[in-house]
Amino acid sequence: MTNQIQLPALKTAAPAPAPLAPAAPAPAAAAAVTFDVRQLNVWFGGNHVLRGVSLEIPPKAVTAIIGPSGCGKSTFLRALNRMHDLVPAARVEGRITLFGEDLYAPGVDATLVRRRVGMVFQKSNPFPTMTIAENATAGLRLNGLRQKDLLAERMERSLRMAALWDEVKDRLHANALSLSGGQQQRLCIARALAIEPEVLLMDEPASALDPLATARIEELILQLKQDYTIVIVTHNMQQAARISGQTAFLYLGELIEFDQTSRIFTNPRQKQTEDYVTGRFG
Amino acid sequence: MNDWHYRWRKVKSSMVSGLCLVCALVVITPLALVLFYLLKAGASSLDPHFFTQLPNPAGEPGGGMANAILGSMTLLGLAGLVGIPVGVLGGIYLSEFGSPRMKWAVGFAADILNGTPSIVWGIVVYALVVLPMQGYSALAGGLALGFMMIPIIIRTTEEMLALVPNSYREEAFALGIAHWRIVLNIVIKTASRGIITGILLAAARVAGEAAPLLFTAFGNNFWNHKLSQPIEALPLQIFTYAISPYDDWHRQAKAGALVLILLVLALNIGVRVMTRGRAPHLAR
């Protein structure tokens, strides 16, 4: 009995005729890039929120998205797991591929995309009627895992990954809201990790937390990057500088600069980037 | 976790969505069913006779419901005499002078009264009015209906007055106008539309009630000449005719029900259109 959850292909229907112009990328090339975003445009109603954003997100690393409020950071993040499908007024154009597979191709099931691309939100949102254990295993049970021992094992693993196990192992059946804000957020991370996504998207995960809890989350992220591709949106530049390898600077919906974090913060190429990171605006 | 299980999850999701749609359709249909049935079965009987003639003796075909229609209007008038002043003035107190505790207590009592079965109102007024007067009367019927209107009107009046911005009151105070004048001339005037719609809703609700009239107004096959005498009402007449063994009375009952449902629907829809966007909670 395998312990791994087999990751599904993105299409459940019979494979559509390959419409992509370039031949399937060689495995080596595919592994070098997690997300390949090309000319991403997003509208909310008449509002053009993201304008022609293109970048490549490397695997097993932390990529930070920074920029002033309203620049489209969260919009960008949510395009990566097709959360905009849930908003009727949203329109997404452009191409986003995950390990070479086009996420927005016709016939691609958004639910499967979200299965592979996990997300943690700004305000922690554990399910309030469920216990800590039930929250942590929610995704697993959705996917049909029923055996108690397997569930317990996966739960312990994901809680350990989220650096929460030691704090909750004696009260797994307490209600999830009995945890502190920082613990709840780590529970949400554990919940996301339990279904073994390939990517973890984090939308300002520590902004609602106190400095101590924030520090713990940042530690956690540094550990997780060994196994996961992480894309994190943050308004806290110091945080981006601390934990990310690459940083993208967005302003008014456009990608101004995308480079190594060290470069962005010490010697940015664009003037706007420099103005932002030195605090001249934003 | 495998492809098959996932497909089952998707199918389940679609099935449940379909089921919910079906349930929604089921929930909407009774309205259409009742309305169309009454239109089909009752419309043809709505001739001038229906609106102008008194009932014929039992078993004789023909006749009309003129006395019932007039009776309903009379009872509504009487009910309004009781319900409107008490409800509106009470609502004014709660909104303008009442403490939060009082608002809560009176509101709670009003909700309980609202939930009281209408037949209970009937036997209460029976004990209070009919027994001492030793007879059924329009007054008793009007009182029962008026009592039912009070909790509705007091609530809606209070809510409508609460919507008037405080700045209106403050500006008027600053001009040195007496408080009671402010309330009457400024606050009520501003909220008047809402208050009136609250009254109309209460009237619509009460106009359709038959249970409270069983033991108060009692019914009358002829014109009512004195308010201390029994009186007929449309819902009451519909009931009596519907359960009778006479086909012609059945026919007239359906016509009467058509009139009643159209009236009530028209009033309610009219109120909704008038308060569109203003007080969505009014239509409960």
Add this chain to the structure above:
Amino acid sequence: MNAGAISVTTGPPAGTGLAPPGKAGDRAFRLLTWLMAMMVPALLGLVGWTLCKGSALSLQKFGWNFFLHSNWDPVNGDFGALWFIGCTFVSSLLGLLIALPLSLATAVYLTELAPGWVRQPAMSMIEMLAVIPSVVFGLWGIFVMVSWLQEGPYPLLVRYLGYLPFFRGPATGFCVLSGAVVIAIMILPIITSISREVLRAVPNSQREAAYALGATRWEVTRLAVLRYSRRGIFGAALLGLGRALGETMAVMMVVGNSDKISASLLAPGNTLASKIGNEYGETFQGINLSALFELGLMLLLVTVVTNILARLWIGAVGARQHSGI
């Protein structure tokens, strides 16, 4: 605002002999409106007191026995409400059982699934159902619903489930089950409307959390919305039950109006409300009248208690939801 405005604190110019504008008027107005507002709790007290006083004779004579035996015999002066209590609860609970899933599914449809332009019109139509007078439902019940039930479902029930005491024939159509069905139709609007409010109050972050785990639409509704709203939905059901218990006219017209005890849902019966209504036109005094009042008192208590429980429950749920739990 304009020159010559009377100052609030000083009132009219001194020496005119006038009191500050409207002080007496204010007091009188305030008193009048206060009196009117107090009519509401007074009315509540009046209702309770009238029923208690009216039932005193019966309470004294029968005591607890009134609730434990079933009889309605004016000639011999023996009255017992057990059958009516039973029919009331059976028809109301059965009506709730029918209406609750339908209403809930509809509320789910209107909140989560329906396209935007459908939602308000559909809800308005459902709310229109709530304003139809009870007697109109009763009439439709007599001439349409009962005939239809007699043609199809009831004979089927007798044929296939008739070995059970609950479905033993003969079915006349005017029975407890018909009462339950008409009650169900009448409480659909209130349960749907409150459930819809409860579901709408679920924060979107909950739905997003479920979607982000790769949940299907139904799973999101189940996990994030319905589970979250469990308590509110229970409150909606309680309110529906409160409404169901007090229904009179429509029930009276389809329930069969029989005092005879029977275990079958397809046999005629009598609820507390319909029994009281049945006495329309009778003259009664003494113990007969008192027993009638006691029925009314019971009906009032049962409805009031249910409604209070429902409102307190919903209030508690609302408060908890607002505090973020």
